Structures are given as structure tokens and as C-alpha cells.
Amino acid sequence: MKYEAVIGLEVHTELRTATKIFCSCKTSFGAEPNTNVCPVCLGLPGVLPVLNKKVLEFAVRTGLALNCEISRFSKFDRKNYYYPDLPKNFQTSQYDLPICEHGHLDIEVDGKKSTIRITRAHMEEDAGKLVHHGTSITDSDYSLVDYNRTGTPLLEIVSEPDIRSAKEAVAYMEKLRAILQYCGVSDCKMEEGSLRCDANISVRPVGQKELGTKTEIKNINSFRGVERAIEYEAMRQAQLLEDGGTVVQETRTWDEKEGVTKSMRKKEEANDYRYFPEPDLVPFTVSDEYIEEIRRTLPELPDARKARYMAEYGLDAYNADYLTNDKDRADYFEAMVAAGADPKDAANWLMGDFAKLLSRDGLEMKDAPVKAADMADLLKLITKGTISGKIAKQVFSEMWTSGKTPETIVKEKGLVQISDTGALEELADRIIAANPQSVADFKAGKKKAVGFLMGQIMKETKGKANPQIVNGILTKKLSEQ
Amino acid sequence: MALLSRLAFGPEELEEMKASMNSILTYMDELNQYDTEKVEPMVHAVEQYNVMRDDVPHTSFTNEEALLNAPEKENGYFKVPKII
Incomplete structure (x- = not known):
């Protein structure tokens, strides 16, 4: 049976603000552990988070670029889960009233255009980083936590399951990255984690309407990884079904080295994030004037x-x-x-x-x-x-290493092309005289002989002879022989 | 529920919690009798909007200050027990 993949992507992008989403700590990458932290992002009791204006602006800007409707009324919610990368035991995110909804972007793969709908884009805070002691997450005795990244503003952009192949997924990611870069809202470096992608994948026999059981793939951190992980997972699911098995709904992790997806340890209980409105942040309203002002500055x-x-x-x-x-x-x-x-x-x-x-x-x-x-x-x-x-390639490579201007390099290395017909004719006569076999070949109808003689002239002039002129001279002279 | 909230209860406490949770649920049932179709959901207790700050950095904690309350630490990091 022939199967098709149905893919939806959840992309997290770090917004390029100077400070965190709810406090005035810097967002700089690579600082000493736990030095860009304060009572707010460490979740100490009694603190009051306040939204960074720039985050809202960037979110609206991105939403407009992704053809989204911008919510006139929006709020934050608490997403509760226990994991030490979040010091508060909840992530401040947006649940039922996200800032952007119902957008789309267009992609083209092998000449085929598709529109990928965007369900929503919402603002949230990033979590901290865990350093596991031991060789892997499962065999470590303890973990070390750095909360510098905690509270870095993120925009989570969720697509509808409109993507049908790994190639389309890559095209979607590339288009999204381009748009985010154009808008100036993110660095979009997958390798540094400022652009992250989780993929929801299911497969179904071609022609079937109902969706198959999906899995979620995490830990994809390169564009190449997006393609490989999705290709692998779609293949794995199709093979399972073909062999009479069933796909288990689960979260899987992409192993870049082995090139496979692996089942992550099953969670002991169903995920229940128990979202509720964040009481420490007041809701916000967005006016038409504000939206139009941002729209005007879109590149x-x-x-x-x-x-x-x-x-x-x-x-x-x-x-x-x-x-x-x-x-x-x-x-x-x-x-x-x-x-x-x-x-x-x-x-x-x-x-x-x-x-x-x-x-x-x-x-x-x-x-x-x-x-x-x-x-x-x-x-x-x-x-x-x-x-x-040809010489230009050599000059270019020299420009790359020395930073000199092309004129300087051409002058210094004496690379000026020889277009002096007199000098080239003289040289051609000499080469022809030295290679009677080629002349004979030419007369016998072997046009390749011109190429050989041209090569000799280029060798003599270290590639500086003007090839069009030499070609003309050689053809003329050989015909006259 | 106990699992979700990461709390441990003894058998007696469990009984007590059960009674108390049940009374909350009964109260919720009472609320469910009312027609709230035309009532706008309240998203915040305070009628205030758009409290925001400028994107300007301020001083953060030093590493020592950040770790003052940490039960365990190592090399400038918070040290936490095995997770999975």
C-alpha cells in the first residue's frame, strides 16, 4: 500500500530582545551560569512579573508577516508541570487567547506550491538548561541547573497538519526562518537553539481522509535533522502498519547520530497541564492603530x-x-x-x-x-x-583570504588578461609549429585538436590569454595550414 | 491528583483530603446549575490592562546571591536530584 505523511510543526523561536519577557535580566547567550537571573525569573515568592513591550511588538510583527489575525484582547496563562528547568513549576504561556491566530505561509517544493496554515503563534517564556551528570539523562545521579535562559521570550508558532513530506517541512522551516529574519525578531540559529522544531507526524494510506495515530518528535536541532527525522519516522510508521502493527501515540526523540527516532520514557500519567489564567499579569488589549503602526514598519x-x-x-x-x-x-x-x-x-x-x-x-x-x-x-x-x-576565480579566492581589492590582486600578480592580438598570434604560431600532430588531427577533422592547442597556450600564459581571441586565432590559423 | 501535585499523603490524610475534595466538587455542582451562557468569562480580578515595561536591562543577581537559597549547589549551578 502507498502511504502519505501528515505533518504539523511546532516551532519555538527565541525573540531577539535585550531583556527577558517578564523581568529586566539580560538575554545574552553564553554568560556564566546563573548570573542573568533575578527574583522574578528564579520564581522567588512575592515577585511581580511585568511584560516586556518589545515582546508584544515582535509577536504582533511576526503575526502580521505570517498573515495572522491579531487578537485585540489577549492574556497569559500558567502551564503547570514539574521539571527543574522551571523554577516556578509552571511556565507562563498563552492558552486560549493567543496573540496571533489563523495565518498561513506559502511554500514551493519541486515546482509544486502549497499553502501551510498557521494555527496560532503565542508568547511564552523559555526554560532553563539542565546539565546532566553522568553520560545520559537516564543514568545520571543528579543534574545541574542554569537558569540564565529561563524567561527568555519565545514565540511558539504552530502549523496545521498541512505538510505532506519531509521536503515540504524543510521548505516551511526555511520560509519561516526567512520571515523571522526579515522581521528582525530572531537570530534563528537552530544549532544555538534560537529556532527549535517539534514535529507531529502520522501516516495514512493515500486517499484516506481520516488521520492516523500521530507521534511527536522532539530534539530536532538542524534543518537537515528536520528532513531526516521526518523521513525516518514516516517510514517507520508506514512499515509498522504494513506489517499489521499499530502506531502508538507517544513522544519520540530524534537521535541525530544513529539517524533514528526513539521512544522517550513513557510518562507515568497523562499530561495534564492544568492551565489557568496567570493572576500576576494583567490582560492586554491591542488597538487597530498599534497594529497599523507595526504593519507600516514591516519590511x-x-x-x-x-x-x-x-x-x-x-x-x-x-x-x-x-x-x-x-x-x-x-x-x-x-x-x-x-x-x-x-x-x-x-x-x-x-x-x-x-x-x-x-x-x-x-x-x-x-x-x-x-x-x-x-x-x-x-x-x-x-x-x-x-x-x-577562470582567472576571476583565482582572484576571488585570493580576495577571500587576503581581503584585498580585486584590482590590487590583479596588479600585484600580473593577472591582466592578454587580449593583445599581435602577441597571441605570435604565440599561436609557435605552439602550432611545435605540435604538428595536432595540426594533422585538425585536418583529419578532429576538432578537439583546437582544445589541446588552446590548453598549451593557456599553460604558456598561465591562463591569462583571452580565450575567445585565442580560439578565433587558432581556428583561423589551422584552417590556413 | 496526589501524583499530579507531587504530594504524598498518609492513609488518614487521604481520607481527610477525599472528604474535603468532595465538598469542593459538590459546591461546583451547585454552580453548574446556573446558566452562564451570557456571562463573559472573567480573565482577571483587577480591571487593569497593558501594564508593560521598556526593554531595558537592569542589574541581575550575582551568582552567589542567586544560589543563596539553594539547598545544594555545584560550580555555580543549582544541584537537583535525579529527574527521570
Whole structure:
């Protein structure tokens, strides 16, 4: 039987505020343990949390970018559970009146467009970090807790089960990350935990309406992990059903190393979070004026930017998509174009050599050692014929390591392309004379002989000969032989 | 209920709790008789809205202060018993 996967994602994103959601402690990453804590986030008795204005603003901003309805009236609730990462034994979250509801975003996978509905997005506080003593959570004698992260503002974005494949899930995550970055509300680093994803997955025979039993996969912390974990879990469930078994509703954890999902220890009792309104925080209202004010400051979003790149620069959907799904990359591209680079050339370089070196050095776009203006100058040197495309690659690699401008490198290394027809003709005569076999081959109809001779000329000139001119000269001279 | 609240009761206490919980539930039944269809749910006892603060950092505890009430600590962390 053929099965299809039905997937919904719960994404937590850390909001990039200076302070925590309910107190004035800093949110900085990597501080000494338990130094960004105060009576409020440690949950000491008698404290009064107060909502950070910026958190509400970021939540509304994100909601608008995700086409959500913004609730005019919203409140916080307590979600009760016992785990030492929460010093209060409850997490302050939003239950029945979330700030954002009923949104959607559009994705495209292999040319197929889909709209993924967003159920809700709500504000909540992050928990602390546990360091387990021992080799794993199960065999440790005790745990150590750092509450620095406790109270860091989170936005939990929940999708409807509209996703049908691992690839679509990745596309959804990438689009969501792009939107969050464009809005400037989060760093979105999955590896550092500022973007986290839990996946609800079930499978059903193709054509069946009713949903199958779902499992929830936790501990996915890379984009690659999203794809692998979902692929594995959908396969596991389909295999189970195929073998006549049943899927157990449970929480499973993704083991990145082994590439499998594993059943987490079953909870002793049903989850009962006993939500109730948080009495320490008063509800809040959001006015139309406030929403419109934020809407006005929304940047051009990825989809609009992509459409513009296609219309304005004539890029194809694939290139435009690649450039716009990372805000820094799109900004860099536009800076190159503004500095005079041809848009298509700029796109090709960013997708090619530039991307290669970024990934080789494990760098983010914003940490690239080459300035956009220098990149544009490099492309202009090719267009002007000063250097060949091949030499340009060499110059680029040198720019990357030394940070020098392309002009300086070309001058210092004497890389200017030889377009002097006289000099090239002389060289061509010499090479032809030295390779009578190639001439014979050419006469016998082997056009490849031109390539061999071209190679010899390039060797002589260390790749600096203008290939178009050399090709012309060789073809002419060989025909005259 | 005891499991959810992480509380332990002796047999006598259990009896006492049972009686007291039952009386609460009976009272709830009494409330259930009333038609609340047209009553707006009250979300907060205080009629006040939008109390917020600016996103400006203030001084936090020092690590020593943070750990003053900790029954056990290690290397600047709170130390807690085995969890699972």
C-alpha cells in the first residue's frame, strides 16, 4: 500500500530582545551560569512579573508577516508541570487567547506550491538548561541547573497538519526562518537553539481522509535533522502498519547520530497541564492603530522580494528563491547590484564560488570576508575583459583570504588578461609549429585538436590569454595550414 | 491528583483530603446549575490592562546571591536530584 505523511510543526523561536519577557535580566547567550537571573525569573515568592513591550511588538510583527489575525484582547496563562528547568513549576504561556491566530505561509517544493496554515503563534517564556551528570539523562545521579535562559521570550508558532513530506517541512522551516529574519525578531540559529522544531507526524494510506495515530518528535536541532527525522519516522510508521502493527501515540526523540527516532520514557500519567489564567499579569488589549503602526514598519518579505527579483532582474524562480530565503544573502546581492554588478552574474557567483567558500569555512553570510562592492568590481573586471572568468576565480579566492581589492590582486600578480592580438598570434604560431600532430588531427577533422592547442597556450600564459581571441586565432590559423 | 501535585499523603490524610475534595466538587455542582451562557468569562480580578515595561536591562543577581537559597549547589549551578 502507498502511504502519505501528515505533518504539523511546532516551532519555538527565541525573540531577539535585550531583556527577558517578564523581568529586566539580560538575554545574552553564553554568560556564566546563573548570573542573568533575578527574583522574578528564579520564581522567588512575592515577585511581580511585568511584560516586556518589545515582546508584544515582535509577536504582533511576526503575526502580521505570517498573515495572522491579531487578537485585540489577549492574556497569559500558567502551564503547570514539574521539571527543574522551571523554577516556578509552571511556565507562563498563552492558552486560549493567543496573540496571533489563523495565518498561513506559502511554500514551493519541486515546482509544486502549497499553502501551510498557521494555527496560532503565542508568547511564552523559555526554560532553563539542565546539565546532566553522568553520560545520559537516564543514568545520571543528579543534574545541574542554569537558569540564565529561563524567561527568555519565545514565540511558539504552530502549523496545521498541512505538510505532506519531509521536503515540504524543510521548505516551511526555511520560509519561516526567512520571515523571522526579515522581521528582525530572531537570530534563528537552530544549532544555538534560537529556532527549535517539534514535529507531529502520522501516516495514512493515500486517499484516506481520516488521520492516523500521530507521534511527536522532539530534539530536532538542524534543518537537515528536520528532513531526516521526518523521513525516518514516516517510514517507520508506514512499515509498522504494513506489517499489521499499530502506531502508538507517544513522544519520540530524534537521535541525530544513529539517524533514528526513539521512544522517550513513557510518562507515568497523562499530561495534564492544568492551565489557568496567570493572576500576576494583567490582560492586554491591542488597538487597530498599534497594529497599523507595526504593519507600516514591516519590511519587504521574502515572497515579495523574490517576485521583484524575477521581474526586475530577470532571475529565474530557483535563483530568486535561493537569494531571498536568507535576508543577509539578499541584502548582499542587492549591494552588489547597487555597486554596478550584473544581477545574473552576481546571482551565479553567490550561488557558486561564494557559497562554496562560505560553507568550506563554516561562515554565515554576514561574516563573509569579501565586501559586496569588491565583488561587484571583480565582476566588472570580467565584463571589461581585464581578466578571464577562470582567472576571476583565482582572484576571488585570493580576495577571500587576503581581503584585498580585486584590482590590487590583479596588479600585484600580473593577472591582466592578454587580449593583445599581435602577441597571441605570435604565440599561436609557435605552439602550432611545435605540435604538428595536432595540426594533422585538425585536418583529419578532429576538432578537439583546437582544445589541446588552446590548453598549451593557456599553460604558456598561465591562463591569462583571452580565450575567445585565442580560439578565433587558432581556428583561423589551422584552417590556413 | 496526589501524583499530579507531587504530594504524598498518609492513609488518614487521604481520607481527610477525599472528604474535603468532595465538598469542593459538590459546591461546583451547585454552580453548574446556573446558566452562564451570557456571562463573559472573567480573565482577571483587577480591571487593569497593558501594564508593560521598556526593554531595558537592569542589574541581575550575582551568582552567589542567586544560589543563596539553594539547598545544594555545584560550580555555580543549582544541584537537583535525579529527574527521570
